[in-house]
Amino acid sequence: MTWPRGRMRAAVVAAPGRVELAELPIPEPLPGHALVRVDHVGVCGTDLELLHGTAAYVRDGRVRFPHVFGHEWSGTVVAAEGDPDGPAPGDRVVGQTMLACRSCANCQRGRRNLCLRLREVGLYGQQGAAAEYIRMPVDSLATLPPEVTSLDATLVEPAVTVVAALGTAGVGVGDRVAVVGTGTIGLLAVQLAARSGGHVHAVGVDPAGLELAAALGAETTYQPGAAPPDAYDVVVEASGAAAGFATALRLAATGGRVAAVGVPTEPVTGFDAGDLVLRGVTVYGIRHGLDHYGTTIRLLAEGALEAKPLIHAVLPLERAAEAFHLLEHGRNGAPKIILSLREGA
Numbered sequence: 001m002t003w004p005r006g007r008m009r010a011a012v013v014a015a016p017g018r019v020e021l022a023e024l025p026i027p028e029p030l031p032g033h034a035l036v037r038v039d040h041v042g043v044c045g046t047d048l049e050l051l052h053g054t055a056a057y058v059r060d061g062r063v064r065f066p067h068v069f070g071h072e073w074s075g076t077v078v079a080a081e082g083d084p085d086g087p088a089p090g091d092r093v094v095g096q097t098m099l100a101c102r103s104c105a106n107c108q109r110g111r112r113n114l115c116l117r118l119r120e121v122g123l124y125g126q127q128g129a130a131a132e133y134i135r136m137p138v139d140s141l142a143t144l145p146p147e148v149t150s151l152d153a154t155l156v157e158p159a160v161t162v163v164a165a166l167g168t169a170g171v172g173v174g175d176r177v178a179v180v181g182t183g184t185i186g187l188l189a190v191q192l193a194a195r196s197g198g199h200v201h202a203v204g205v206d207p208a209g210l211e212l213a214a215a216l217g218a219e220t221t222y223q224p225g226a227a228p229p230d231a232y233d234v235v236v237e238a239s240g241a242a243a244g245f246a247t248a249l250r251l252a253a254t255g256g257r258v259a260a261v262g263v264p265t266e267p268v269t270g271f272d273a274g275d276l277v278l279r280g281v282t283v284y285g286i287r288h289g290l291d292h293y294g295t296t297i298r299l300l301a302e303g304a305l306e307a308k309p310l311i312h313a314v315l316p317l318e319r320a321a322e323a324f325h326l327l328e329h330g331r332n333g334a335p336k337i338i339l340s341l342r343e344g345a
């Protein structure tokens with residue numbers, strides 16, 4: 001199939017605080033790249049930070065406006081200029097968010113997730129997927145099996161980080177696990193920790209979110225103040241709030257492991273380093289799950305991870321501004337808002 005030329009619909013952050021529709025050129029062919037027609041694109045807290053200008057890459061000038069957001073997406077390959085063994089036209093795919101340079105010191109040591117010259121799709125250095133088409137390096141695409149719908153596949157991107165978090169912290173059979181936060185990351189972590197044989201307790205401030213966590217495998221749920229301290233082998237911090245991080249440390253048992261996935265934008269007040277040392281608590285900062293796309297897609301295909309219960313609303317691309325508003329103000333329980341580029345959506 002030939003690489004289409006011309007213009008395409010897109011949704012952009014036109015300036016901090018403003019989401020608009022735009023018409024942009026379809027990305028040009030580039031060796032080693034594929035052009036993908038986007039089916040669905042999720043919006044998340046990271047996109048809200050872009051919109052509000054609070055993200056580190058907005059503050060340090062790496063983001064230029066108008067900015068095409070969208071890093072949680074699925075689509076269908078329409079043309080590819082590269083690896084004949086890679087994704088072919090017609091293949092349904094998701095794309096990796098982190099595009100590693102492959103040549104810096106960390107990439108050379110096989111630690112692409114710690115690349116020193118990273119670009120992140122839809123965040124900085126690479127146009128995002130809130131558009132009819134996205135151009136991606138062919139080796140940054142992962143093919144979807146028929147069991148995984150394009151809608152559910154938008155959850156692959158957040159889920160790879162959860163797979164990395166639980167793998168790094170090491171959830172074993174019978175482990176007591178607390179998940180702090182009932183957003184997308186938290187609810188995926190509850191599911192995966194329960195399937196890994198852990199006794200999972202969910203901790204959060206949103207009653208509807210806690211109810212959903214219980215339906216997805218949490219044995220008990222708590223408001224943060226009510227959860228038992230010094231009680232959990234593994235704690236997953238998925239709230240992204242500074243207070244959530246403090247809660248996670250408090251809940252970890254002596255010798256426990258904390259996987260910090262949420263990114264607080266403020267320092268943690270009352271952080272007691274001495275307590276951390278004396279109780280031998282290990283904290284892992286989980287940057288991303290770049291190497292877990294294959295595993296995550298398989299978990300979705302097998303039904304070990306469920307995407308559907310997390311989806312709050314699916315809106316057409318034209319309603320992008322409303323999607324951001326809904327993400328910020330209008331939802332309880334199911335956290336995920338998805339934009340659809342499919343006709344008639």
Ligand SMILES: [Zn+2]
Binds near residue numbers: 047
């Ligand atoms: Zn995201």
Ligand SMILES: [Zn+2]
Binds near residue numbers: 101102105106116
């Ligand atoms: Zn690198």
